[in-house]
Amino acid sequence: MSSSIETLVNREYKFGFVTDIEADTIPRGLTEETVRLIAAKKNEPEWLLDWRLKALRRWTTMSEPHWSNVHYDPIDYQDQVYYSAPRTKKPLGSLDEVDPKLLETYAKLGIPLTEQKVLAGVAVDAVFDSVSVGTTYREQLAKMGIIFCSLGEAVREHPDLVRKYLGSVVPYSDNFFAALNSAVFSDGSFVYVPPGVRCPIELSTYFRINAANTGQFERTLIIADEGAYVSYLEGCTAPKRSTHQLHAAVVELVALENATVKYSTVQNWYAGDEQGQGGIFNFVTKRGKCAGANAKISWTQVETGSAITWKYPSVILQGDNSVGEFYSVAVVNHHQQADTGTKMLHLGRNTRSNIVSKGISAGHGNNSYRGRVYVGPKADGARNYTQCDSMLIGNGCGAHTFPYIEVLNDTAQVEHEASTSKIGEDQIFYLQQRGISKENAVSMIVAGFCKDVFKELPMEFALEAQQLLGITLEGSVG
Amino acid sequence: MLDIQNLHAGVGDNEILKGITLHVNAGEVHAVMGPNGSGKSTLAQVLAGNPAYQVTAGTVTYDGHDLLAMPPEERAQAGVFMAFQYPVEIPGVSNAYFLRSAYNEIRKSKGLPEMDPMEFLDIMEETLALVDMDPAMLNRSVNTGFSGGEKKRNEILQMAVLRPRLAILDETDSGLDIDALRIVADGVNKLRRPDNATIVVTHYQRLLNHIVPDFVHVLANGRIVKSGGKELALELEEKGYDWLAEPQEALA
Numbered sequence: 001m002s003s004s005i006e007t008l009v010n011r012e013y014k015f016g017f018v019t020d021i022e023a024d025t026i027p028r029g030l031t032e033e034t035v036r037l038i039a040a041k042k043n044e045p046e047w048l049l050d051w052r053l054k055a056l057r058r059w060t061t062m063s064e065p066h067w068s069n070v071h072y073d074p075i076d077y078q079d080q081v082y083y084s085a086p087r088t089k090k091p092l093g094s095l096d097e098v099d100p101k102l103l104e105t106y107a108k109l110g111i112p113l114t115e116q117k118v119l120a121g122v123a124v125d126a127v128f129d130s131v132s133v134g135t136t137y138r139e140q141l142a143k144m145g146i147i148f149c150s151l152g153e154a155v156r157e158h159p160d161l162v163r164k165y166l167g168s169v170v171p172y173s174d175n176f177f178a179a180l181n182s183a184v185f186s187d188g189s190f191v192y193v194p195p196g197v198r199c200p201i202e203l204s205t206y207f208r209i210n211a212a213n214t215g216q217f218e219r220t221l222i223i224a225d226e227g228a229y230v231s232y233l234e235g236c237t238a239p240k241r242s243t244h245q246l247h248a249a250v251v252e253l254v255a256l257e258n259a260t261v262k263y264s265t266v267q268n269w270y271a272g273d274e275q276g277q278g279g280i281f282n283f284v285t286k287r288g289k290c291a292g293a294n295a296k297i298s299w300t301q302v303e304t305g306s307a308i309t310w311k312y313p314s315v316i317l318q319g320d321n322s323v324g325e326f327y328s329v330a331v332v333n334h335h336q337q338a339d340t341g342t343k344m345l346h347l348g349r350n351t352r353s354n355i356v357s358k359g360i361s362a363g364h365g366n367n368s369y370r371g372r373v374y375v376g377p378k379a380d381g382a383r384n385y386t387q388c389d390s391m392l393i394g395n396g397c398g399a400h401t402f403p404y405i406e407v408l409n410d411t412a413q414v415e416h417e418a419s420t421s422k423i424g425e426d427q428i429f430y431l432q433q434r435g436i437s438k439e440n441a442v443s444m445i446v447a448g449f450c451k452d453v454f455k456e457l458p459m460e461f462a463l464e465a466q467q468l469l470g471i472t473l474e475g476s477v478g
Numbered sequence: 479m480l481d482i483q484n485l486h487a488g489v490g491d492n493e494i495l496k497g498i499t500l501h502v503n504a505g506e507v508h509a510v511m512g513p514n515g516s517g518k519s520t521l522a523q524v525l526a527g528n529p530a531y532q533v534t535a536g537t538v539t540y541d542g543h544d545l546l547a548m549p550p551e552e553r554a555q556a557g558v559f560m561a562f563q564y565p566v567e568i569p570g571v572s573n574a575y576f577l578r579s580a581y582n583e584i585r586k587s588k589g590l591p592e593m594d595p596m597e598f599l600d601i602m603e604e605t606l607a608l609v610d611m612d613p614a615m616l617n618r619s620v621n622t623g624f625s626g627g628e629k630k631r632n633e634i635l636q637m638a639v640l641r642p643r644l645a646i647l648d649e650t651d652s653g654l655d656i657d658a659l660r661i662v663a664d665g666v667n668k669l670r671r672p673d674n675a676t677i678v679v680t681h682y683q684r685l686l687n688h689i690v691p692d693f694v695h696v697l698a699n700g701r702i703v704k705s706g707g708k709e710l711a712l713e714l715e716e717k718g719y720d721w722l723a724e725p726q727e728a729l730a
Contacts, residue, residue: 425530430566433526434580434636435554435587444579448570448619 025084038083055172055182062176068339069368070308081214082184145194154190169252169289177248177283181217188218193228204233215246224259231262248283257292269305276335279307286313290322298325300456302465314343317351324353327453332365341371346382355386358450361397368400375412388418479504485536487524494520496700505672510679512697513719518679522648526560527553555587557643561633561650568620576620605638609665627658634665646677651685663688683715
């Protein structure tokens, strides 16, 4: 490839500002005292504190996993702050009482929280550092029996539901980062859709890390009861800081019989600068369980940010005829590293899964797809189709594919297709010769490459994702 | 319209064009012929601005502007169009979206408002008939999985949509059967106007039976060795290219 495809991106991360707001921040370090302090600040019931403490004890016996294809300096977990919240004088009664500075922050991010301005058809929960600062449209949703609130509120107001499902898909003992999250999780979103109800609008959480040296450990729990449907969107940004920041979230989805959960993410955490200074370390456990027959869980993700991404949104296909889907676009530029993929665990009969992964690498970025397809002995007639495509832009980047396939049932059908391509000078020139600028040509070629994934995103997100991709890769061809 | 003076160009250290001088007026059709390796396609690529080629000497003036100083997209916006010998596949990008983007980029450069998809569809319907193409191909990805003939027709379709001032057809006849050749040539002929010009780069005379040139230039070893009227093409058909090549270069 000629020299014109070698220069790197030089575009400012436009969400990199810091909000100057008084915060209630606890001292660095992680001990039982820290966990008790967090629980006390949140007025949590005894059972939850016990669960947190069990998680912490388990975590101290575990070690950080190093099997992924990412490289970073050791993280000092005792040098992190595990709780930081914007200081409020009294509990929030309504969105009108939210600190104007916070509303301003979300307005800058393009997420208006005052209800009259909220994007039509999207209800938003905004999480700022450790706490949820406001949830829109909740009253209208409540009339249909849909609960959409922060996890903290759900613990207080719907303890039975939380107690029943928290940790039911990702147990605290699941992995190092899940255990850490279970011990110190601060807030996140909670959704419950009652039997037979189709949630009429997109539910959305917007995660924002603001405070320095503070990790974000949110936890999201979504339950679609029998025959229910919900589509959920997640967006995230963080300020530009020269040090790395830790993000270890857990997302649990439960779909009961005939229920559908669709979960879409556009991840745009700060990725660090061109030299790889700063950026978010994103160690996330996302898993859904198709608990009943004919349940369906669909993950769609567009990953453009973070210095390191370690994330495998998975589906446990327990109910007969249940369906799991994973559609992913992961873009790495500069010195970003992504090790991402999915796990599809076929336990029930005639369970089906579909995986479409598109990895784009530019600059010195390193992109790995890691996927596991497991078909259990009882999963008669299970089917999986995996398509895994990589695109390289320039000569300094890497793309890797690590598929793990384990089939214990001889009626199963598992297919895996993979391809690697380089964005071509000839493609760019062809589009330029038709009057299209080089930048737009690259965006167009990349968007074409990602089409199978973009078409799975809700309308509101598809455009944003496409623009984000253009920004992330801007300047990656000289 | 187009004035090429002493143009030298090549790839790396390999000089391919060794001093081309050519003048094209509006309303004219010029055929550039020559044996393989004579530099015909290089000339087309250099005029279109392919960055794989470096210009080492000479000037190209297009409508009073220094063409060589313009990036490829500006040349296209100014009305320079090249029909590619090997049209490139762009998977996942629909032909309709691609054509409308190109069309709108050119409109924007002229300060005209962009055209919405519905209006654009009307233009497309007329244009598709011109090259005898099935409207279904608008929804297919650009050139992806197209046959050789479909790719070439798609080039002429783009040309018909973008209405260039200067069209350069780079070996558009290669790989076409006689029916496809006629469709492509008919399309080009219908687009001929007094205010535009066409450069037809070809190895064979047969395309020139359909697209009748005003001038024929023979390229050999990076230079124009002979120019003439349309009858020169027939002479070449009969005698081949060898009689024109300079002796020392014929040996090389």
